[in-house]
Amino acid sequence: MVREGEASLEDVPAEATVGDIVTLKGSSNFGEYAIFVIEDVFKKEEKIAGDKFEWVWDTTGETDGYNNIEIFILDERAPFSVGDYVSEDWKKSEEGKKGGVDASAGIYLLPPELTMSVPEIVSDDDEVEVNGTATGTDHVYLIVIDYKGELIFPAGGIEKATPVIDDKWNENIGELDSARYCVISVHKGKDGTTKAIEGGKWVVAEESLKGKSLKQKIAILEGEDVLGEAGSDDLYEKAYFTVSAPRVSLEVPGTVQIGDPISVTAETNIKDGERAFVFLSQNSSLVDKTTTTVAGRKVEASLNTSGLGLQPGKYEVKVDVSGRASDEKVVTLVEKEENEPTPPPGSNETEPPGSNETEPPEPPGMKEPKPQGENELEIEGGFGEAELGEEGANGTNEGFEEEEEGEGAEGKPKIKIPLNSWDLLVSVCLAFSISIALKKRRRRRC
Structure with missing residues (x-):
């Protein structure tokens, strides 16, 4: 006969490794025996005492992966032997508390x-x-x-x-x-x-x-x-x-700038924790030293070259591991390279000299030159009422036009001379000749 009540499993770990010991414990306010079934296999029967039950499960030999744990509470001993298959029919029968599992949990068994x-x-x-x-x-x-x-x-x-x-x-x-x-x-x-x-x-x-x-x-x-x-x-x-036999192998950089630290690394077969002494010297004179310990079968340290007034030359680096093994190497110290000054913001060092210079401002009153072929040189005053056009540059008087007084600056006649490269010189000479001719003409009139 089955009495109704409540049963539970407590604190079942989410996972364990095959071979681990897993404690399965729970409580029930009815029944005499707790029946443990894992993946449909009868594993153990434990007596319920004070509404508590417990089984220490040795997972050695179990299958890794997810394992379903089912608890059935009975008034009589289970009709199974350890390792027997438990059918679904039995689980659903009256022997299994009205056809159901009284408590259950899952655990994932990892491979060892x-x-x-x-x-x-x-x-x-x-x-x-x-x-x-x-x-x-x-x-x-x-x-x-x-x-x-x-x-x-x-x-x-x-x-x-x-x-x-x-x-x-x-x-x-x-x-x-x-x-x-x-x-x-x-x-x-x-x-x-x-x-x-x-x-x-x-x-x-x-x-x-x-x-x-x-x-x-x-x-x-x-x-x-x-x-x-x-x-x-x-x-x-x-x-x-x-x-x-004990040994140590030292590694240092070949060249170091004065002021920079010397990084020291050494490999050894001596056990971790042993003390290691590292020295920097020149001609048997000690310059710097440091102490460290072997870690991971390595010795790592740093030697100082700054503020000691060192001169360029060859120096000796030595490592000694607890007096059991040592090694030496030579390092060359050189003058520290000076860094180039940083150019001011906005400057461009790649441009050739003068390429970044700005053109001087145009003097007041100076006219912007016209396109090639149309440039003219204006000469005011001293030329009467004549104007020299483009045709006047050919040495003829064609192109001269009479102007009334008052035209041009202060009523003086204006002569325009082309500014086409070589013609500029010719125009100036013509203008000078015309000026002399005009003066002679005025004298005759007088």
Whole structure:
């Protein structure tokens, strides 16, 4: 018999990663048992106590994607075993509280992920640290093999779980001898199993594989019978790194103007956080110095050349990382180039001299010249009552016209002479001759 009431699910996350632990809890004011059905599969039955129920769901092995969660409240135990299919007919039957779901929610399960990071070059007196991220698991598993195929980590090839906390993991391998190494990290995937580790031991640690090279052992791990098996959901990352003596490589510009800073960059295999000292000197005399720390396997700093009274010449730049490795380079300091003065607004430096000059204003009373062929030179006074036209320029008296007194300025006769280039000189000479002729004519009349 089913009693009516209310049931609910509380605080169901919108998403999780396959392999995560998800707590499903809710309340119901009726019934004895809460039946959990996910994607039509019976998952769990929990007793209701104090109107509360709860189930801790391990999503390992679940299908990624959207998952529908349904809760049915019953007075009796469910007629299913874990993993059984729950039909729609049962859901709608009287056993399912009047043919309906009592509470429901949805959750999106993301596929698990794995990342790994290790420096490409490590100093032989630093510990090797490998780190990364992982979702959908509480542990990852690492193996380190050297260039000869010898298993370096974990000791004896015995499985060692590296804990994942807040989706991050870190493993300290310790100090290693100078050599080339390969590291592989493994995530057991959605099903929580891997064929790379059997019976608590890495498969490449078997005695039968002793003497195999690095390349051969990597091929076994990545082969189709282990990590590369068809249908396997294992995740893994592979990387190579080299352990060598401490070193640092310095880079500086070849030439710097006095007053400008010198940018210093150096790459090193020494671990982050180590102190680095940078010096500028000339002939063993210290000019400037600064201190910084290694970050991202790099040293970055800036040296001052301003206000020190430095002279042009060659200077030495040196970087020293905690006394473990150093490097030097030469930089040439030169006089600072003077900037050209900025031209005043409105000026045009591209114009030739005088091209921007304005013409002087026209004197008062000066007439604007007429078009070529019509220019005339007016000469007033001293010529009687004659006017020299264009035809008068040919040396004849044609073109002269008598004018009454009073015409022209102050009644004086006006002579017009053409201004056509060469004719100008001829006109002036003619005008002068005519003036003399007119004066002689007046004397005769008198």
